[in-house]
Amino acid sequence: MHSQLLFRKADKKDIEKIIHIERLCFDVDAFNKRQFLYLLSHNYFYVAELKNEILAYIILLDSKRAKSLRLYSIAVHPHARGMQIGQHLLDHAFKLAKSLHKEGMHLEVRDTNLSAIQFYKKNGFSFSGSKPAYYADGATATIMRVCFE
Numbered sequence: 001m002h003s004q005l006l007f008r009k010a011d012k013k014d015i016e017k018i019i020h021i022e023r024l025c026f027d028v029d030a031f032n033k034r035q036f037l038y039l040l041s042h043n044y045f046y047v048a049e050l051k052n053e054i055l056a057y058i059i060l061l062d063s064k065r066a067k068s069l070r071l072y073s074i075a076v077h078p079h080a081r082g083m084q085i086g087q088h089l090l091d092h093a094f095k096l097a098k099s100l101h102k103e104g105m106h107l108e109v110r111d112t113n114l115s116a117i118q119f120y121k122k123n124g125f126s127f128s129g130s131k132p133a134y135y136a137d138g139a140t141a142t143i144m145r146v147c148f149e
């Protein structure tokens with residue numbers, strides 16, 4: 001991974017660049033501007049930036065009583081994949097979850113998204129169920145969880 005990669009909180013001024021990445025990464029599931037603005041003001045929302053270029057984002061949802069932090073979305077610009085940027089964001093998410101005294105993390109992933117599933121498996125997540133018709137096009141979500149030691 002590039003040593004100059006900066007991990008920081010997302011800001012309102014980043015939204016257009018984040019939407020650009022979103023549209024390159026997701027189809028019917030892509031968040032729109034209104035959704036991103038809401039997520040920005042209510043959640044843990046970070047970007048990875050290299051030389052003033054936003055290359056990726058991650059959003060984590062915390063529910064105070066939940067023992068697990070939810071990874072709500074992660075996306076790396078297609079041109080920046082395979083460079084450990086997703087890994088860097090997920091490492092930060094693990095640190096955040098531990099600092100919030102969570103027992104683990106969970107997420108939903110489209111069951112056909114094999115590269116993301118591999119990425120999560122590499123990071124200790126395993127299957128814990130499925131949600132039929134979770135996505136707008138009727139596709140199934142696989143639920144994955146990791147528990148900290």
Ligand SMILES: CC(C)(COP(=O)(O)OP(=O)(O)OC[C@H]1O[C@@H](n2cnc3c(N)ncnc32)[C@H](O)[C@@H]1OP(=O)(O)O)[C@@H](O)C(=O)NCCC(=O)NCCS
Pocket residue numbers: 025073074075076077080081082083084085086087088108109110113114115116118119120122
């Ligand atoms: C999934 C995603 C976030 C991974 O980010 P990335 O920066 O490309 O991944 P990294 O370079 O950090 O890879 C870390 C590890 O994950 C695994 N991995 C990542 N991409 C992979 C792929 N396409 N196929 C198989 N394994 C993969 C590898 O084990 C890799 O470790 P290695 O390079 O030592 O082998 C990225 O591919 C992405 O944005 N995809 C589109 C959006 C998406 O599907 N988000 C998830 C929605 S639930």
